Amino acid sequence: MSFQFKLVVSSEIQNIIPLIQKLTNNKFSDQLLLERFTEMTTQNYECAAVFDGDIMIGVTGLWFSTRHYAGKTVEIDHVYIEEAYRNKGLGKQFLSWIYNYAKTKGCLTAELNTYVQNYPSHKLYYNEGFEILGYHFLKTL
Template identity: 40%
Template structure:
């Protein structure tokens, strides 16, 4: 770590730069599929905060800003990941502090997220960030 750690929104034209970090989370989705989905996501309002060590992208946190009747305007951190060699250095907390400030600047009043059942490190992180489990997330394919 060089010590020059910064966080900023990744410009939509550079969104594919997050693919190597997404692959840390899931190696099974083909890159072309990721590119297609990211293009669709950006068109639907997806943004992504990038954590940089100088010019090297070392962490990401996707951002969705939504309004739901039961919570109001809120943000959803999505697929937050930091490269292995940068973990356990307080950088996840630093990235999320930037994300919370950004969400507040967008008039968000709360945050909700999904975390995979198998992601025990993620559970620990989100618990420390003050998140509470309030629901189950269900998923079902739509039959053709």
């Protein structure tokens, strides 16, 4: 299989919502997601997608920042690949594309969060050389 990896331009950010809905189990309305993603694109956020022909089959967010402990970094945010395409090496290919893209933007490191119960992702990230540095906490205000 030959896949295309490319950035989703901000004017087409609404195209990722069906995949994000699957990722979040429809926890948020389409309108709320569109509002949030539209705002995110103004805050050092980019979105990358995987295509099989014209069909978007995977998506991730990319946050770019400089951190005191890591230098310029890309935070890989909410990777989702359609179930029919999983366990075929596509995640590894997608991450490789992301690393190369991040290097063109001057990034020295890549980081991410993953849900505690998402065991398949843990295996992928360990195999990619990621190390656990801490916990991610969230408080609703």
